[in-house]
Amino acid sequence: MTQETQLARLGLFDAKVPRYTSYPTAPHFKNDVxxxxxxxxxxxxxxxxxISLYVHVPFCxxxxxxxxxxxxxxxxxxxxxxxxxxxKQEIALLRDNLPSGIELSRLHWGGGTPTLLTxxxxxxxxxxxxxVAPLAKGGEFSVEIDPNxxxxxxxxxxxxxxxxxxxxxxxxxxxxxQQIIGRVQPYELTRHVISLLRDAGISSLNxxxxxxxxxxxxxxxxxxxxxxxSLSPDRVALYGYAHVPWIARRQTMIPxxxxxxxxxxxxxxxxxxxxxxxxxxRDIGIDHFAVPSDGLAIAQENGTLRRNFQGYxxxxxxxxxxxxxxxxxxxxxxxxxxxxxxxxxxxxxQNQQFSTTRGHRFGDEDKLRSRMIExxxxxxxxxxxxMVSHFGTSQDVLATLFRRAEVAFPGMVETRQGSFRVLPxxxxxxxxxxxxFDAYDTAGAKHSSAV
Numbered sequence: 001m002t003q004e005t006q007l008a009r010l011g012l013f014d015a016k017v018p019r020y021t022s023y024p025t026a027p028h029f030k031n032d033v034x035x036x037x038x039x040x041x042x043x044x045x046x047x048x049x050x051i052s053l054y055v056h057v058p059f060c061x062x063x064x065x066x067x068x069x070x071x072x073x074x075x076x077x078x079x080x081x082x083x084x085x086x087x088k089q090e091i092a093l094l095r096d097n098l099p100s101g102i103e104l105s106r107l108h109w110g111g112g113t114p115t116l117l118t119x120x121x122x123x124x125x126x127x128x129x130x131x132v133a134p135l136a137k138g139g140e141f142s143v144e145i146d147p148n149x150x151x152x153x154x155x156x157x158x159x160x161x162x163x164x165x166x167x168x169x170x171x172x173x174x175x176x177x178q179q180i181i182g183r184v185q186p187y188e189l190t191r192h193v194i195s196l197l198r199d200a201g202i203s204s205l206n207x208x209x210x211x212x213x214x215x216x217x218x219x220x221x222x223x224x225x226x227x228x229x230s231l232s233p234d235r236v237a238l239y240g241y242a243h244v245p246w247i248a249r250r251q252t253m254i255p256x257x258x259x260x261x262x263x264x265x266x267x268x269x270x271x272x273x274x275x276x277x278x279x280x281x282r283d284i285g286i287d288h289f290a291v292p293s294d295g296l297a298i299a300q301e302n303g304t305l306r307r308n309f310q311g312y313x314x315x316x317x318x319x320x321x322x323x324x325x326x327x328x329x330x331x332x333x334x335x336x337x338x339x340x341x342x343x344x345x346x347x348x349x350q351n352q353q354f355s356t357t358r359g360h361r362f363g364d365e366d367k368l369r370s371r372m373i374e375x376x377x378x379x380x381x382x383x384x385x386x387m388v389s390h391f392g393t394s395q396d397v398l399a400t401l402f403r404r405a406e407v408a409f410p411g412m413v414e415t416r417q418g419s420f421r422v423l424p425x426x427x428x429x430x431x432x433x434x435x436x437f438d439a440y441d442t443a444g445a446k447h448s449s450a451v
Contacts, residue, residue, distance in 0.1 A: 003425055004266065010409060010429060013262035015450035017431045017442070020377055021309045022335065023370035024360055024440050026328065033336055033359030035348070039097055041331040045319060048101030050136050052317045053129065054309075055087065056324030057111040058342055061149055065182035066171065066213065066241060068248035070326040070340055071112040083342070084121050088128045090323050090349045095132040103136035104129075105317045108310060109143045115150045119157035126161035140164050140295075140315075142206070147185055147193040155193075159200040166197050167206040168233075172213055173224040180214050182253060187227050194231050207233040211268040212241040212449075214258035218271040225275045235290040236281065237311055238272050240265060242448035266428065266451045285378055286430050288312045305378040312378065325355075334361040365439060368393055372401075373434045380430065381421040405436040 007013070018025045045051065059074045074080065107129065117125065135141060142165035143158055172178060173187045194205065209228055211221060228236070243259060245251040260268060273283065281289040282297045288311060290296040299305040299314035306313050308320060309328055320330040322338065325345035329336045336359035339345040348355035362370075368391040372382050384398045395418075402420045405413055412426025413433060422430055432450050435442065 004263065006411070006425070007266070007428055008263070010412065010432075012429055012432065012451055013266070015432050016447040017435050017450045018438070018447050020373050020431060020434050021307060021311065022328070022330070023373050023438070024366065025442075026335075026337070027442075028440050029335060029337055029358045029360050031358045033334065033356065033361060035354040035356040037334075037359065037361075038329065038336045038354045038356040041333050041336070042094065042097045042321070043099065044331075044333070045099050045102065047099040048103075049099075049319075050103050050105040050139075050317050051133070051319040051321055052106040052308075052315055053104050053108070053133070054320060054322045054327055055107070055109045055114070055125070055129070056322065056327045057083070057109065057114045057116065058325050059083065059111065059116055060113045060146075061116060063182070063250050064171075065180075065250050065253040066210070068242060068244050068251065069112065072342065074116075077116075077118065080116050081118075081121060083346070084117065084125055086346050086349050087125060087324060089352075090354070091128050091132055093349070093352065093354060094321070094323070098132065102133045103139070104133050105136050105139050106313070106315045107135060107139070107141045110310070111144055113146045113149050114143050115145050115154055115158075117154070119153045122154060122157040122161060130162075135162060140204075142167055142204075144169070145193065145197075147190045150193055150196075152196055155196045155200050155202075159202055163202055165204040165206060166194075166202055167208070168194070169208045170224070170228055171208070171210045172216065172221070173227045174216075174220045177213050177215055177220065180255065180258070182250075191231060205231070205233045206235050206237070207231070208237045208239060209272070210239055210241045211272055212243075212260055212265040214255055216260060216268055218267060221268050221271055222275065225272050229275070229279050234294045235284070235288060235296055236276060238269065238276070238287050238289065240269065240287070240449065240451065244446065244448060246446060262449060262451050265449065269428075269451070285312050286427065300378075303379065307374050307377050332362075335359045364391070367391060369437050369439055372437045376422065376434050376437070377430060380427060381419055384418045384420065401437055405433055408436060409433055 058071045059080055060071050063073045141163045143163050144167045171183050178184045207228055243251060276289040281291060284290050284296045284300055295314035296312055304316055318332055322329045325338060325342040326340040327338045336356045339355040339357045345355045375382050384395060387393055387398060402415045409429060412429055413422050422433055
């Protein structure tokens with residue numbers, strides 16, 4: 001029996017499951033968490049500690065049809081400038097409630113297209129943030145960059161602000177596929193932008209590439225991956241295109257009859273994976289790759305790899321604060337989410353209030369299951385002794401959960417010497433296996449394909 005046949009028998013090609021960038025996942029957030037909780041949780045942080053900060057810029061010059069992010073099109077620089085002013089008001093609110101001595105282990109600007117900001121706005125926003133909390137020694141400042149919306153002056157402004165890592169969305173270099181997904185981005189342009197970044201001293205580079213796009217074939221994807229490899233990114237996220245038109249209406253522009261089948265998606269992923277491994281990258285978790293010297297690869301070796309809303313990370317901070325419309329924050333007490341409506345976010349912030357509209361308070365079982373799922377997604381393993389030590393659960397409770405997964409996925413997982421692990425042949429099933437440890441009902445949420 002081939003691996004693909006085994007995976008089909010276990011339901012990989014039919015399943016819809018969470019990506020588990022959080023636990024519980026965002027569809028389970030409720031409206032009983034508000035700005036008072038957010039304020040209290042910020043004030044409860046330990047002074048002189050480290051936090052991560054995410055800043056969301058929900059604007060794009062044009063809307064790519066494949067994208068399901070919370071963003072909106074704008075032709076107006078004035079609208080972006082007005083939004084930055086509101087972000088600065090939110091930063092001031094944060095300053096008024098943040099304990100003293102806090103530093104940033106990570107700062108990430110995402111979107112949308114953060115590089116819509118002019119050089120002056122880039123400098124203004126960065127100064128506002130660092131006046132509240134400086135970047136810690138060894139900290140990292142990363143920005144998502146659209147090669148269609150960046151130039152030398154903006155690169156220079158980002159470099160002066162201290163940006164140390166660029167994150168570039170590639171998606172696919174095939175011109176026909178780019179037209180179909182509404183993201184025209186020639187290889188030559190991408191190479192030019194990377195040269196600008198490196199000439200400015202920004203040497204660390206992330207890249208995202210998608211599999212499962214319309215008209216994608218192994219041959220076409222091979223060509224795109226080889227072009228990407230020629231740009232020598234430090235780490236790559238190989239994401240499966242999530243066709244969710246019920247969430248992102250713009251995806252109705254994507255011809256569904258041109259999308260690959262789940263079996264074809266699996267072969268596309270395996271094709272790209274082999275190319276990255278052949279080129280010396282290490283596979284990180286379920287869908288990332290990194291050169292051996294990159295922080296992700298080192299974290300994987302050290303057992304400190306983590307997973308958050310941006311994917312895999314080597315950031316070990318327990319606190320992530322999200323600024324901007326729809327941003328999600330994570331505290332030891334739970335999750336909060338800002339108003340997803342840009343206008344609603346602006347109205348709350350201008351009224352000198354945090355715009356939290358929903359979230360989730362952690363119970364003891366949430367913390368246990370969250371860590372179990374995270375270690376499974378990061379290391380393909382759950383150490384029962386660590387779970388007992390950290391969360392006070394019992395070996396019997398864990399053994400019951402492990403047996404349930406073993407029954408559901410025979411030959412793909414095993415429990416040995418107090419450790420539950422996913423076997424190499426079962427790794428494509430990891431998200432499905434993680435669902436065995438999820439206490440929430442995921443049937444009502446429309447999740448993306450498991451492959």
